[in-house]
């Protein structure tokens with residue numbers, strides 16, 4: 458199959474075993490199969506500590522699988538590539554750089570001439586609603602504004618794949634809903650494939666084409682749900698649709714069981 462027609466991401470029987478400080482092996486991800494199509498928005502939910510972030514690090518190339526294969530655009534992941542953008546819970550801005558300089562950093566790093574990088578950066582700053590804030594430093598912005606800078610700094614690199622690890626979880630509820638809407642708008646214009654890890658089942662349904670439920674650790678795919686809600690979506694209104702509530706119930710029946718298993722293990726550990 459040519460690289461052009463292959464899925465954006467494929468994990469085939471991927472496992473990851475870490476060595477803990479005591480020297481004992483710890484399997485975070487086991488025999489995980491997952492395919493993400495081009496332009497698809499996939500959300501990953503699962504109980505705390507099950508291995509969601511580890512799955513993202515395998516796709517990013519930051520970690521290698523102990524077993525199995527991880528392919529991006531049909532080719533095995535070999536280190537961190539330029540096709541992949543990340544947005545994490547923590548702000549990934551450089552505190553000593555202005556907004557403009559933060560957003561220009563990626564293109565400059567890739568060798569884009571200064572004037573062109575500046576133009577692209579200004580365009581993305583405007584698209585995330587921060588025109589006029591170019592000369593501010595991150596500490597002079599709100600949490601939501603800093604997150605917008607992080608989004609602009611990611612999208613400016615035209616990523617084919619966007620890996621997002623609880624990107625909005627540190628924000629207040631209203632800002633979070635706004636950012637979700639903005640993310641959908643930005644994403645719909647790019648055709649990027651997204652893997653979005655979250656603890657928030659509502660958020661996952663509102664955003665995604667498919668929601669992947671992970672098992673209690675070690676993570677493997679328990680069930681995948683197609684989200685047949687119409688697009689374009691606004692998260693606050695989509696949540697009120699009867700179909701949304703129906704999907705929520707179905708997924709919670711699957712996820713809730715894994716959360717319970719994780720809790721019981723925790724209780725046994727404490728006892």
Ligand SMILES: Nc1ncnc2c1ncn2[C@@H]1O[C@H](COP(=O)(O)OP(=O)(O)OP(=O)(O)O)[C@@H](O)[C@H]1O
Nearest residue numbers: 475476477483485504505506507508509510511512
């Ligand atoms: N570098 C590492 N060395 C050893 N163990 C690790 C390492 N990274 C993660 N783990 C362990 O692997 C398991 C999965 O961690 P991971 O961060 O992937 O879970 P998660 O599902 O993203 O958690 P959360 O929902 O709480 O963010 C955890 O038990 C964690 O302690």
